Amino acid sequence: MASPLKRLLIGRPLKSSEAGEQKLGKLKALAVLSSDALSSIAYGTEQILLVLVAVSAAAMWYSIPIALCVLVLLFALNLSYKQIIYSYPHGGGAYVVSRENLGKNAGLVAGGSLLVDYMLTVAVSVSSGTDAIVSAVPSLYPFAIPIAVILVIGVTIINLRGITESASILAIPVYLFVFSIVVLIFTGLFKVVMGIDAGHETASVGTHVQGVTLFLLLRAFASGSASLTGIEAISNAVPLFKKPQAKNAAKTLTIMASLLGFFFMGITVLAFVYGTVPELKVTVLSQIAENVFGRNFMFYFIQATTALILVLAANTGFSAFPLLAFNLAKDKYMPRMYLARGDRLGYSNGIITLAVGSIVLIVLFKGKTELLVPLYSVGVFIPFTLSQTGMIIKWWKERSPGWHKKLAANLLGAIISFTVLIVLFLTRIESVWPVFYFLCRL
Structure with missing residues (x-):
């Protein structure tokens, strides 16, 4: 009985000789590995505004320079992770970079942080998607946690069917979301430039606002930097790409970073310009869509694709976690079971472990996205900082042609990432103290 059901859900077993077919081209890889990063625009700008509006609505103009600073960090991370992809084409990302350049303990901190962060990626993404569903159908609110658990199980089954099949399923909603946001930004900017939408009062850029401090701006920057979570996934998953693997992975990373930067800046x-203030029951993205289109087909299309990609953003974790677990198991830091491939030639033990861990987090935190996000952000900026620092040491030791520019890019990324990490610890200590305790124990 179990075997026919397994075949129905997962599909027929694949031969080892078919492993070459389980590789991704750039378009499918972009859909599978960028959904986490791209979906973050649904809440990235909102996180900045929530900090600024606490002082005054007039402080909203600071979101523009803060967004530009986030783009600088994105640019530095993009350069750094491209260098990591070419330097470490067998995958592993921050874990391998930290282990080889900073030592075993730093590697384990980076690897452990990413493993937990991928669980948090799934928990946050699915909880956010569930919030969107419950917002549309309030009567489902009492069933929010069971809905989230069912969604995790659904995404798990899709990934157990194999990387190429899951990519084919997930590509359509991801590209529909990309299309909807591109239309939203271009339409909104066109209407503003042409003066079609007038009367939205916003404090001018440069207006002095009482109560705005450097610490507040750093907190807003740290909150907005949550939009960069997921950018490291491609460097962990280089082996999933078709040959030439490193070249295809680097190009996909650049495309993802370009889309993310354009979307983030456009929404901000x-x-x-529309004077959008965060509200309790309506997201900033939803307010912008309503201002641009009104409550017509495009408004509901954007809402639907946003809810869908928030759920599917969990797939980034399902793609990267098994490969990272494989690298840790290969170095004998995790059980050997994570080295084994399943019926569909994926690392199914890693996929199932990720699903179980994510469900536990959803239940423990009662599906509350706002409780999960601080841990989520800290979990990714630890490996960001370590990988940047590791690459600095690598360039300093090797001093290969052009090493000055490479080191400068990594130094910029390391400084900004470390600053974000410290600000997160100082401003969210009540939420992130378990991570702080873990680091102190090391």
Whole structure:
């Protein structure tokens, strides 16, 4: 009985000789590995505005320079992770970089942080998607946690069917989301430039606002930097790409970073020009869509694709976690079971472990996204900082042609990532103290 059900859900077993077919081209890889990063625009700008509006609505203009600073960090991370992809084409990302350049303990901190962060990626993404579903159908609120658990199980089954099949399923909603946001930004900016939408009062850029301090701006920057979570996934998953693997992975990373930067800046600018203030039951992205289109087909299309990609953003974790667990198991830091491939030639033990861990987090935190996000952000900026620092040491030791520019890019990324990490610890200590305790124990 179990075997026919397994075949129905997962599909027929694949031969080892078919492993070459389980590789991704750039378009499918972009859909599978960028959904986490791209979906973060649904809440990235909002996180900045929530900090600024606590002082005054007039402080909203600071979101523009803060967004530009986030883009600088994105640019530095993009350069750094491209260098990591070419230097470590067998995958492993921050774990391998930290282990080889900073030592075993730093590697384990980076690897452990990413393993937990991928669980948090799934928990946050699915909880956010569930919030969108419950917002549309309030009567489902009492069933929010069971809905989230069912969604995790659904995404798990899709990934157990194999990387190429899951990519084919997930590509359509991801690209529909990309299309909807591109239309939203271009339409909104066109209407503003042409003066079609007038009367939205916003404090001018440069207006002095009482109560705005450097610490507040750093907190807003740290909150907005949550949009960069997921950018490291491609460097962990280089072996999933078709040959030439490193070249295809690097190109996919650049495309993802370009889309993320354009979306993040576009949404932030529209939020500013429309004077959008965060509300309890309506997201900033939803308010912008309503301002641009009204409550017509495009408004509901954006809402639907946003809810869908928030759920599917969990797939980034399902793609990267098994490969990271494989690298840790290969170095004998995790059980050997994570080296084994399943019926569909994926690392199914890693997929199932990720699903179980994510469900536990959803139940423990009662599906509350706001409780999960601080841990989520800290979990990714630890390996960001370690990988940047590791690459600095690598360039300093090797001093290969052009090493000065490479080191400068990594130094910038390391400084900004470490600053974000410290600000997160100082401003969210009540939420992130378990991570702080773990680091102190090391």
